[in-house]
Amino acid sequence: DADVTQTPRNRITKTGKRIMLECSQTKGHDRMYWYRQDPGLGLRLIYYSFDVKDINKGEISDGYSVSRQAQAKFSLSLESAIPNQTALYFCATSVPGQGWAGELFFGEGSRLTVL
C-alpha cells in the first residue's frame, strides 16, 4: 500500500463546482504539502502545513484552501473551480527537523480537469 494516498486519482468537473482532494499518509510525518504540476512549469507549491495547527500559503494559493484534519490528513479544496485549475495535483510529506532540506515523499497524484 502507498504511504501517501490521494483521492480521487482522476476527477472531471465543471466550472464553478466545489472540489476536494484528499491526502492521507501512514509515514507519521508532521509536514505535509500540496503541489500543482503543469507541463513546462514543474511543481509549484500551493499550501503547506508543518503540524496540525500550522497552515501556510505557498506560491499559488489563490483559489485554493486547505484543511489539516489530523496529522495524517491534509485536504485541498477548490471552492469554485475554474478551467485554469486543470492540472495534476500532488500531496507530499517530509520528516521534521530538516526544514526545506528534507526529502519529500509524494503521493501518486490527482488529475483534475475543469471543463
Next chain:
Amino acid sequence: AQSVSQHNHHVILSEAASLELGCNYSYGGTVNLFWYVQYPGQHLQLLLKYFSGDPLVKGIKGFEAEFIKSKFSFNLRKPSVQWSDTAEYFCAVNGGGYNKLIFGAGTRLAVHP
C-alpha cells in the same frame, strides 16, 4: 526572484548513450540541491541530493550529479542510459535565504531501445 532552470525540456536518446541534464539556479550562498524522477504513471521520488561535502553526488540507478558552485549548476549525469530511465526529471533547490523548495520545469527523457 529565485529560480531554477532546466535547459532541456525534451531529450531523446538511444540505449547506452550518455546522459547529461542541466540545472542552474539563481541563489547565492548555501543551497541544498535535489533531483527527483517521475516514471510514467508513478509518483515523484528522490534520485539524489546534495547538502554539503563532496560535490559529486551518487544516487540510485547509476545516476550522479555534480555541484559546481561557481556556475550555480547541479547537472545530472548517467554514463549509459537504459530504456527504463524513460521518465521526467526535476531539479529542485532550497536555500540562498529563500525558505522554500523551488522546482525546475522538468526534463522529459525518452530512451529508445
